[in-house]
Amino acid sequence: MTTKTIKVDYLARVEGEGALDLHIEGGTVKTANLRIFEPPRFYEAFLQGRSHIELPDIVARICGICPVAYQMSSVQAVENAFGVKVEGQLRALRRLLYCGEWIESHALHVVMLHAPDFLGYPDAIRMAEKHGDVVRKGLALKKTGNAILRILGGREIHPVNVKPGGFYKVPTKAELVPLAEELKQAFDLAVDLVRWVATFDFPDLERDYEFVAMRHPDEYPITEGRLVSNRDIDIDIADFESEFEERHVAHSTALHALVKRRGAYLVGPMARYALNYDRLPGSIRGLAREAGLGPVCSNPFRSIVVRALETAFACEEGLRLIAAYEQPESPAVPLEPRARTGFGCSEAPRGICWHRYDFEEDGTIRTARIVPPTSQNQPSIEEDVAAVAAPIASEPDDVIRHLCEQSIRNYDPCISCSAHFLKLSVHRT
């Protein structure tokens, strides 16, 4: 019996440091381990003793790609603990800021990091030699997302304007008008992007995922909702810990999250889409049909289409929010700290980002727990890789390596977040 090991020692086009070890025994895939060796930074430890006011600035630094997700989940947790609800235009501005992050992050992944896989290029720069127009349009789309972050947040990476209760300063209606113009063009670019990625050749793979996403009574979920799955989960975000657990495994500095009763689950665009198809506007559902997507997509390679679709949605949603915007009288609602526990959860571009904090009487953080999307997707990524490698286990290492790497990139994994990524090793025996 031949045993072999295939290794990818440093995964490219992912955010952070990781690797993959694949053990193949007698032509059968025995294990697929996603090794995350991103150095731990111990956020939950050094948050102890810090003020609730500093929280959104600090947790933003968990991830340079999706700082707004961490800011939003954290301020929600503060407000939840102190018994305050941020509503009306302040809530709308938060949703708009988050749309900016979805557009920026999704456009980066779809065009710059993921599309090269389907067209056989090592990166978007080389892809631009033949597909310059697509790359330039992708960059323009990304730039529009960043423009939202800059105007509402002060800057693209680690925005400074978010605080518990609302914002430090809110924009005038006039300040948002140029954004609306940009978003109209960005929507057209995103529609073209959906049509373009829909033409790619997708490997055949249908997986039976447990999708987990937020669900809101009348919105496609971004900033709030209940936690639901396509099996039987339908819980308040405060009950996350009773349904989900995190395990510390030796091969990863990111914890593995599992549904306690069942195991691996999937968060992110495919989960949001499958669980909230009926919450998408008619225009986006029409675009999905045109791109060949039904109400559920279970082929992880097609996640690129769903991601492009969500980009178009975020542009349309941004436009709607700007059209309905009226400058609120106060940039934030006042908060009175109290000794309580608060929960926050929002839909980061890569999936749910769950936070829990215990506060002391004066708003000082006593304990913190943060569950980022990529750590939740790790077990699912490993199952995908095993499923993808199984039918081609006797093929040459390079063939296996390429498809496994691509399977990991399907998730747009953010390893900096999850360890707070990737080398591939194939072990054959």
Next chain:
Amino acid sequence: MTARPKLAVWKFASCDGCQLSLLDCEDELLAVAGAVEIANFPEASSAIVEGPYDLSLVEGSITTPHDAERILAVRKQSKFLVTIGACATAGGIQALRNFADVKDFVAAVYASPQYIDTLATSTPISAHIPVDYELHGCPINKAQLVEVISAFLAGRKPAVPAHSVCIECKQRGSVCVMVQGTPCLGPVTHAGCGAICPAYRRGCYGCYGPMETPNMPALARGWRELGADGRDIRRALRSFNAWAEPFRKESAAHDD
């Protein structure tokens, strides 16, 4: 045709935000890619060209025994090495472990501490190897990054001012928040962000780290006059550039 200079981007303990700044140069990215050969940039490309490299951009701080070795190898392969961001130039927010016992930190986050191989400290790149240029910021300013790369290509010194955020506030026409009663780290903080926070009606929180020769005691006095106590000052100075010497020293002076 002469060969284009080879660019490498390296990551240590960080959030990826500073190298993302390069991909955030939406208008300049393809021009930069034309002027240099992107030889080693794993976040953006799976094509890795072997060293040596003419220009290395290093993001992140040193927090593991493995990374302490790896940075030596990066230096050996790099002709000109620039650290980008607060992690690489000052140790980053993860340097808060330097003020505590790292064993407690590991235990607070991980169920099986024996799986975690980490150093007791998070230190800047310059604590391990000679660095040719340091670009400040959490995150860095992408226009300054383009300036650093352009200056390197032209063989000149980058035009990156070393004064305080206060000057940028004046240039922007913002009203001083400190005179309105809001504590601000602007007077001691390195310029580069464009004085964003005061323009958004909040005090600077020092994410670009200390300017050259800051007057820290004067700043602390100013904060106390506005009602801040020792804990407020300590918290403010112990964030993304906590291990930078002026911030570290002044924060220790306000220990209870």
